Amino acid sequence: MKKTTMIKDFTKYVSLNVFGMVCLSIYVLADTFFIARALGSNGLTALNLSISVFSVLQGLALMIGIGGATQYTILKSKNENADKIFTYSLFAGLFAAVIFVTIGIFLTTSLAKILGADETTLPLTKAYMQTILYFSPVLIINTILTVFIRNDNNPKLAMAGMVIGSFSNIVLDYIFLFPLSMGMFGAALATGLSLMLSVFVLSLHFLRKNNQLNLYKCKIRIRKILNIFSLGFSAMIGELSFAFSLITFNLVILRIEGNIGVAAYGIVANIAFIAISIFTGVAQGIQPLLSKGYGSGNTVLVKQILKYAIILVFLLAVVMYGLTYFYSAAIAAAFNSDGNILLSSLAITGLKIYFTGLIFAGINIVTASFFSAVANTKTGIIISILRSCVILIPMVILLSTIFKMNGIWLSFVFTELIVCILSIIFLFKSTTSP
Secondary structure, three states: OOHHHHHHHHHHHHHHHHHHHHHHHHHHHHHHHHHHHHHHHHHHHHHHHHHHHHHHHHHHHHHHHHHHHHHHHHHHHOOOOOOOHHHHHHHHHHHHHHHHHHHHHHOHHHHHHHOOOOOOOHHHHHHHHHHHHHOHHHHHHHHHHHHHHHHOOOHHHHHHHHHHHHHHHHHHHHHHHOOOOOHHHHHHHHHHHHHHHHHHHHHHHHHOOOOOOOOOOOOOOHHHHHHHHHHHHHHHHHHHHHHHHHHHHHHHHHHHOHHHHHHHHHHHHHHHHHHHHHHHHHHHHHHHHHHHHHHOOOHHHHHHHHHHHHHHHHHHHHHHHHHHHHOHHHHHHHOOOOOOHHHHHHHHHHHHHHHHHHHHHHHHHHHHHHHHHOOOHHHHHHHHHHHHHHOHHHHHHHHHHHHOHHHHHHHHHHHHHHHHHHHHHHHHHHHHOO
16 A cells, blocks of 8 residues: 555544544543533533443454454455444344343332442432443444445544434434423433434445445354454453443542532543544544555554554543643533532642643553554453453542542543553554564
């Protein structure tokens, strides 16, 4: 592949996926903003307690979608039969959705209490969480379709599905929360209906003459599905790292600052979710190009794409940190309808400290995606697990004991820094080995 063609493809796939992931993150951000304005700090706390469920669902869907699409692209580039991979992926997604709907019916109250909901926040947490779980089939199918359609040479439609669903969520959030006063249920319902609209838009891909995604009547092979899981596992862990950190932080913060502390963390974490989504967009954007280069044995192309991606996420992180640092007070005020002084103070400090970790997080996310895209799933999984729990959880407990809330913010920074050093070592060994 010529360098100019590679740069053109890199720009197209990355820009479309970054834009699409930002639109996807607006699902959470719109809920956060409108709930904060309509229901105050209690609503914000309830959302932050339940949003980890959304991240787990998204992570599982990404594991199936990216794992299946990676296998699909590698087999195609080797001129091998890849026709049934799409069928296997959809089956796995629907099977997982049945489990989550069942949890929504029978276990929502218990799950909300485990995640830290008290008498004040339990009704709000349950209403949001249960509705999201009921819509889990739509969320999972939407994510799988988005990834496969992007890999089937239609990234513009994949982006269109995200954009239309995202902006419809903003409109529905406003209607359900303000004119109709539907509370937390309305916010979750807006998300579910928007995802349904996104699936409808993505379904237009199957009307294309050059569509190569088809459903086949075939025997479901567990080994094939497990292979899909293994290739997409690091992508799932990337999302789970957000969910695990959210749960861990919530439980520790409840002990230190109570519900107001969790509300402050909700502001910081959900703004950071946009940044993480941008990095994930870069990582997903380079995945088809890396898998194609790897499948065809073009190591030069693979190294060039990796280099451009790392430079890009580093520059994006610096810009985002600068904007957050200088506008931290305005950001905190936008989500503080009660005018709570403690909430504002905690959120401002958190934004300034927590966002320092983004400089390292972007490199970690791209690196984990790189190893998965070139079928080195073990290393990708190691990086992702280190970020999500192995280093993060002990760091949260240790630093919060010493520095209280500041330790909460610092734990994210130090975790990403340590993992970034290890990621660079893994990359150096990988790219210099014969």
